[in-house]
Amino acid sequence: MLAVLFCVIGYGLVVLYSAVDRNMNLFSNQAMRMGLALLLMVVAAQIHPRVYLRWTPLAYAGGLVMLLLVLLMGVEVKGSRRWLDFPGLPRFQPSELMKLAVPMMVAWYFHDRPLPPSFKDLCVALVIIVIPAGCIVLQPDLGTGILVAGAGLAVVVLAGIQWRLIGYALLVLAISAPWVWWYGLQDYQRLRILTLFDPQSDPLGAGWNIIQSTTAIGSGGLYGKGLFQGTQSHLDFLPESQTDFIIAVIGEELGLVGILTLLALYLVLIGRGLYIATQAPHTFQRLLAGALILTFFVYVFVNVGMVSGLLPVVGVPLPLVSYGGTSAITLLVSFGIIMAVRSHRGW
Amino acid sequence: MASKISLKDNLRERQIFFARALLLFLVALCLIAGLVFRLVQLQIWEHETYQTRSDDNRIQVQPLAPPRGLIFDRHGVLLADNRPISSLAMVRERVPDLDALIQQLASLVTITEEDVVGFEKRLERARRPFEPVALKLNLSEEEIARLAVHRHELPGVEITTELVRNYPFDGLFAHAVGSVRRVTEDDLRKLDEVRYSATRFVGKRGVERFYEQSLHGEVGYQRVEIDAHGRIRQVLDINPPVAGQNISLQLDSRLQISATAALGERRGAIVAIDPRSGGVLAMVSNPAYNPNLFVTGIGDEEYRLLSSSRDTPMFNRAINGQYAPGSTFKPLVGLAALSMGAVSWEDHIEDKGWFRLPGQKRIYRDWSWRVGNSGGQGTVDLRRAIYRSSNVYFYDLATRMDVDDLSRFAQQFGLGQRTAVDIPDTSSGLVPNRIWKQGAKGEIWYPGDSLNMGIGQGDLLVTPLQLATMVTVIANRGRWVRPRMLLSSDRPLVEFDPPRALPAVQGPTPEDWENMVDAMEDVVHRGNKGYRQNGTAWAHIGRGIAYRMAGKSGTAQVVEIRQGEEYDEEELDEYNRKHAWFIAFAPADEPLIAVSVLVENGGGGSSVAAPVAREVLDAFLLPQLANR
Numbered sequence: 001m002l003a004v005l006f007c008v009i010g011y012g013l014v015v016l017y018s019a020v021d022r023n024m025n026l027f028s029n030q031a032m033r034m035g036l037a038l039l040l041m042v043v044a045a046q047i048h049p050r051v052y053l054r055w056t057p058l059a060y061a062g063g064l065v066m067l068l069l070v071l072l073m074g075v076e077v078k079g080s081r082r083w084l085d086f087p088g089l090p091r092f093q094p095s096e097l098m099k100l101a102v103p104m105m106v107a108w109y110f111h112d113r114p115l116p117p118s119f120k121d122l123c124v125a126l127v128i129i130v131i132p133a134g135c136i137v138l139q140p141d142l143g144t145g146i147l148v149a150g151a152g153l154a155v156v157v158l159a160g161i162q163w164r165l166i167g168y169a170l171l172v173l174a175i176s177a178p179w180v181w182w183y184g185l186q187d188y189q190r191l192r193i194l195t196l197f198d199p200q201s202d203p204l205g206a207g208w209n210i211i212q213s214t215t216a217i218g219s220g221g222l223y224g225k226g227l228f229q230g231t232q233s234h235l236d237f238l239p240e241s242q243t244d245f246i247i248a249v250i251g252e253e254l255g256l257v258g259i260l261t262l263l264a265l266y267l268v269l270i271g272r273g274l275y276i277a278t279q280a281p282h283t284f285q286r287l288l289a290g291a292l293i294l295t296f297f298v299y300v301f302v303n304v305g306m307v308s309g310l311l312p313v314v315g316v317p318l319p320l321v322s323y324g325g326t327s328a329i330t331l332l333v334s335f336g337i338i339m340a341v342r343s344h345r346g347w
Numbered sequence: 348m349a350s351k352i353s354l355k356d357n358l359r360e361r362q363i364f365f366a367r368a369l370l371l372f373l374v375a376l377c378l379i380a381g382l383v384f385r386l387v388q389l390q391i392w393e394h395e396t397y398q399t400r401s402d403d404n405r406i407q408v409q410p411l412a413p414p415r416g417l418i419f420d421r422h423g424v425l426l427a428d429n430r431p432i433s434s435l436a437m438v439r440e441r442v443p444d445l446d447a448l449i450q451q452l453a454s455l456v457t458i459t460e461e462d463v464v465g466f467e468k469r470l471e472r473a474r475r476p477f478e479p480v481a482l483k484l485n486l487s488e489e490e491i492a493r494l495a496v497h498r499h500e501l502p503g504v505e506i507t508t509e510l511v512r513n514y515p516f517d518g519l520f521a522h523a524v525g526s527v528r529r530v531t532e533d534d535l536r537k538l539d540e541v542r543y544s545a546t547r548f549v550g551k552r553g554v555e556r557f558y559e560q561s562l563h564g565e566v567g568y569q570r571v572e573i574d575a576h577g578r579i580r581q582v583l584d585i586n587p588p589v590a591g592q593n594i595s596l597q598l599d600s601r602l603q604i605s606a607t608a609a610l611g612e613r614r615g616a617i618v619a620i621d622p623r624s625g626g627v628l629a630m631v632s633n634p635a636y637n638p639n640l641f642v643t644g645i646g647d648e649e650y651r652l653l654s655s656s657r658d659t660p661m662f663n664r665a666i667n668g669q670y671a672p673g674s675t676f677k678p679l680v681g682l683a684a685l686s687m688g689a690v691s692w693e694d695h696i697e698d699k700g701w702f703r704l705p706g707q708k709r710i711y712r713d714w715s716w717r718v719g720n721s722g723g724q725g726t727v728d729l730r731r732a733i734y735r736s737s738n739v740y741f742y743d744l745a746t747r748m749d750v751d752d753l754s755r756f757a758q759q760f761g762l763g764q765r766t767a768v769d770i771p772d773t774s775s776g777l778v779p780n781r782i783w784k785q786g787a788k789g790e791i792w793y794p795g796d797s798l799n800m801g802i803g804q805g806d807l808l809v810t811p812l813q814l815a816t817m818v819t820v821i822a823n824r825g826r827w828v829r830p831r832m833l834l835s836s837d838r839p840l841v842e843f844d845p846p847r848a849l850p851a852v853q854g855p856t857p858e859d860w861e862n863m864v865d866a867m868e869d870v871v872h873r874g875n876k877g878y879r880q881n882g883t884a885w886a887h888i889g890r891g892i893a894y895r896m897a898g899k900s901g902t903a904q905v906v907e908i909r910q911g912e913e914y915d916e917e918e919l920d921e922y923n924r925k926h927a928w929f930i931a932f933a934p935a936d937e938p939l940i941a942v943s944v945l946v947e948n949g950g951g952g953s954s955v956a957a958p959v960a961r962e963v964l965d966a967f968l969l970p971q972l973a974n975r
Contacts, residue, residue: 049484058769070885089528114356115356115359115360116363154371157367157368157371158364158368158371159364160360160364161362161444162361198494212575213640214397215397215400215401215845216401217386217389217390217397217406218389218390218393218394218397218398218400218401219397219398219400219401219402220390220395221390221391221394221398222390222391222394230407231401231404231572232401232404232405233573235404235405235572235573235575235580236574237404237405237574237575251389251390252401255390255596256386256387256390256391259382259386262384263379263382263383265376267376267379267381268917270372270375271372274368274369274372277368278361278364278365278368283357286360286361286364287364289365290367290368290371294371294375297375297378300379301375301378301379301382305382305385308382308385308386308389309385309389310381310382310385313498336461
């Protein structure tokens with residue numbers, strides 16, 4: 001697992017070096033963050049899962065308090081409050097913490113209850129998920145909210161919820177979809193989804209991102225234009241080419257082969273993570289490791305799907321490759337936890 | 348805690364978990380397969396589409412405007428060239444607060460309300476994202492420097508540079524050379540889309556318009572790689588534009604300056620022609636306008652003043668001003684009568700100062716008539732009728748000719764026609780005849796009409812260019828040269844397709860021509876002969892001329908003076924006063940220059956227009972004579 005992680009991170013740094021136009025400053029920033037994240041991963045891997053179990057309710061409660069603080073006194077950036085800025089501490093997003101804390105909490109709740117869960121337990125689990133997810137959606141940050149909720153629900157599914165109930169849930173979702181569409185979404189969110197189906201309706205505005213990213217990927221072909229040779233990214237046609245849309249840089253410069261290599265690495269990580277989860281002796285460890293690795297998968301899928309024009313544009317970075325520190329730290333810490341599950345198989 | 352765990356069915360949980368994990372892994376595999384499918388679709392099946400789209404994105408074919416051909420005078424003095432101007436432009440997408448930025452810019456350069464209005468208009472038009480939009484045109488060097496210093500504080504502000512037409516003499520050649528204007532949407536419909544794809548100015552008047560095709564040149568192209576902000580990263584290949592042809596005109600800038608100075612503040616026109624070639628040496632129409640204003644964009648207010656002024660500075664009097672020729676027409680009438688055998692040089696009449704048609708009461712008076720003074724010129728033959736400008740003599744002569752014959756004869760001198768080779772939009776003037784009058788006024792031709800025409804009044808209309816052409820033909824003793832602007836060009840010009848040569852004037856004998864020239868010399872040089880014996884212009888210009896000059900004055904009525912009333916300048920509105928004319932050429936025996944001078948509402952031709960004509964001839968001839 002560690003070796004594959006190093007492969008992904010190394011690969012990501014090479015691509016990033018191209019995406020930042022060989023800007024040494026930005027590149028070394030990211031390399032340092034990755035180093036820090038790896039360090040935290042190693043630390044996380046040393047901690048016994050029992051400790052995680054013990055601290056879970058506290059972490060969850062603390063995260064929830066911070067989420068409420070964000071809503072009350074968060075720093076507003078581009079129209080949404082996502083950041084907490086305490087003097088003396090670096091700015092950070094409590095919603096990132098919740099990506100770990102919510103699945104941990106659900107796993108904690110289920111760990112000493114008989115599974116498959118009873119209806120009452122399910123309801124409690126849903127409450128555990130919906131409160132923080134709701135807070136995040138209110139920021140508003142729909143993308144992270146859905147990811148957090150997804151991570152929690154992954155635990156519920158792994159815990160053995162009856163298929164019947166999943167079917168009902170999907171049915172309810174399908175029925176309420178129109179209502180959500182008209183009342184639950186903001187105009188810009190509706191626009192993003194509509195744009196997905198017809199990017200050419202506003203090629204210079206809402207459709208710009210998706211047109212330019214598919215163009216970048218498509219023009220890469222099988223082998224790509226060569227590292228540092230991407231015209232879409234280096235001539236600034238590709239937006240967010242260092243962050244959310246970095247996969248398009250890979251697609252353009254390294255082609256289908258480049259993307260498939262990365263996807264294969266991701267797949268190995270996911271497979272290995274799930275295997276570790278199944279081998280874990282205790283419910284909490286199983287559920288936690290499984291949920292974390294599934295969240296990781298959702299990241300990959302949503303990001304690649306969005307950049308290749310299959311899913312609406314939501315702000316989800318490409319795991320371990322996109323420029324930025326917070327998400328790298330969250331992800332590597334979650335891998336650290338998975339490693340901890342692996343290395344402390346005893347109780 | 349341990350007991351609780353034992354209550355759970357750990358094995359079953361593990362089985363469930365394993366099944367779920369396996370299932371979810373399969374789901375993940377399916378979803379990843381979906382992504383792979385999508386990627387294969389983009390990168391393999393539709394690769395070429397996206398390859399093309401990517402190239403379209405970054406590679407742009409940009410037309411390059413050719414530099415417009417230069418225009419020189421006959422001595423190589425630049426009359427029109429190109430200069431770079433810089434404009435202040437903004438990239439809207441990079442400006443968060445537009446109003447604040449404009450405010451900030453206004454503290455560095457003058458930005459008028461009109462600039463802002465124009466900017467907002469341009470901003471509304473369709474454009475690529477990050478395309479700069481011009482805010483202020485024509486920055487001064489100082490403004491460019493100030494903007495450069497503050498550049499880092501002004502994100503989204505760019506300075507663009509382009510070549511535009513420049514007229515170094517401002518208004519001096521406005522009517523002679525013409526001018527270019529910004530290409531309008533209307534123009535775009537008429538012009539060749541490809542040739543003019545990068546062109547922003549098109550010749551609208553005069554030489555600039557006539558030789559537009561040659562002056563314009565051929566558009567070039569460059570293939571450039573641009574980034575998303577529309578900035579050029581590198582030029583991939585370039586097919587340079589071909590500069591327009593340089594042309595030299597017949598104009599003599601020194602003469603143009605002298606002629607303009609001679610006219611001074613007065614409204615009027617001067618056309619000077621080289622009788623040997625027909626080349627237009629000078630063409631002045633006063634007041635003029637500064638054609639540079641139209642290049643860099645003229646303000647609405649300024650334009651309104653220009654176009655609504657009663658003095659009509661935009662109007663080219665030299666080719667479009669149509670006036671009665673007055674007595675300048677008399678030499679032509681005399682030559683007509685001679686060629687028709689209606690009169691001979693020996694015939695004479697008694698001029699008592701008035702004329703009456705047989706059987707009519709109306710009295711036609713001589714110009715010298717005053718209340719209480721009959722003003723007759725005494726015994727008058729054709730020569731004396733010219734240098735004394737006797738109206739009575741020409742009234743009499745007019746009755747001896749058929750008007751249609753006189754009209755045809757006048758047309759041989761280019762009156763009522765457009766004869767210039769390369770001067771666009773000239774007016775044709777009017778030489779009336781019976782058919783015209785029936786058609787235009789529904790009246791028959793009265794004998795009185797012939798009398799008016801005999802002294803160059805009535806419905807007869809000529810332009811200063813036409814009178815200059817007429818006097819050129821007289822200077823050439825009937826031989827024709829068409830007026831023309833072009834002297835030479837590096838290569839043959841597509842537009843220059845000279846019309847057929849006009850035949851020499853038929854009728855007058857060589858002797859008639861010489862006698863007429865002599866009579867016109869008397870107009871200027873015959874002096875010190877006593878009361879009513881001198882040439883009409885002698886007292887005003889006749890003294891101290893270093894060469895022999897032939898001329899004829901004319902005074903054109905603007906409003907009709909009723910029977911028995913005296914023309915009183917003081918009582919008339921300035922714009923209703925008579926127009927002063929003078930036509931001349933010199934040296935009389937070997938003419939090098941022929942000129943017509945018009946001073947609008949100037950008064951008497953001899954007193955007002957003749958001195959201007961002499962200044963022009965002096966300016967042209969004296970340096971040449973000194974060289975000999």
